[in-house]
Amino acid sequence: xxxxxxxxxxxxxxxxxxxxxxxxxCAEKAAQTEEASDKPEEKAPxxxxxxxxxxxLAALDDRYKRALAEYDNFRKRSxxxxxxxxxxxxxxxxxAFLPLIDNLERAANASNDEGVKxxxxxxxxxIQKLGIEQIGKEGDAFDPNIHNxxxxxxxxxxxxxxxxxxxxxxxxxxxxxLRPALVKTAN
Numbered sequence: 001x002x003x004x005x006x007x008x009x010x011x012x013x014x015x016x017x018x019x020x021x022x023x024x025x026c027a028e029k030a031a032q033t034e035e036a037s038d039k040p041e042e043k044a045p046x047x048x049x050x051x052x053x054x055x056x057l058a059a060l061d062d063r064y065k066r067a068l069a070e071y072d073n074f075r076k077r078s079x080x081x082x083x084x085x086x087x088x089x090x091x092x093x094x095x096a097f098l099p100l101i102d103n104l105e106r107a108a109n110a111s112n113d114e115g116v117k118x119x120x121x122x123x124x125x126x127i128q129k130l131g132i133e134q135i136g137k138e139g140d141a142f143d144p145n146i147h148n149x150x151x152x153x154x155x156x157x158x159x160x161x162x163x164x165x166x167x168x169x170x171x172x173x174x175x176x177x178l179r180p181a182l183v184k185t186a187n
Contacts, residue, residue: 087174094132095178098171101127105169127171135170136181138163146170146177151184158186 047055101123107113108120135146142149142161153164163183170181 087176090130091173091176091178094127094130094171094173097127098179102168130173132171132173132178135172136163136166136168136183138166142183142185146172146180147183148180149185150182153184153186155186160187162186 104116104120104123108117111117139158140163142163147163147170150167151165155164158164162185163181164186165184166181167184168182171178
């Protein structure tokens, strides 16, 4: 026999040995499984009808409570979203009127006309009733969250980071910023 044929023959013999080993292992595992299945299983005592009904009732009660909590959360979330949308809409509309309020203030300061001053006062009363507050007064401490510094002056009579002059008033509504105040800061 040639060398190549001998090597091929040995390889075939090895394959046959491995196949036999696998078959034996499978047979052993099958036997073990059969032995395990032949043993009688210990069964839990069957539940009475009353116990089954109690379990069903508890499951239904749990589902009911979960559905109720989910609905309550949905209701609260929906109300919060409606309030936010309404507040955003009101804030947007009021922001559109702020230039008008600024122009009324300028007209009242430039004119001695009592009619303009009355209109300005009435407008300020209305915005106050709507919950709008003016921010940015001379002498207040500068807060970058509500003030926009557009100029800086050196003035020893004023403290550090103090508003020296208000160029345009800012406004807030219910704690939300509608428009920052444009200010000059000192030191």
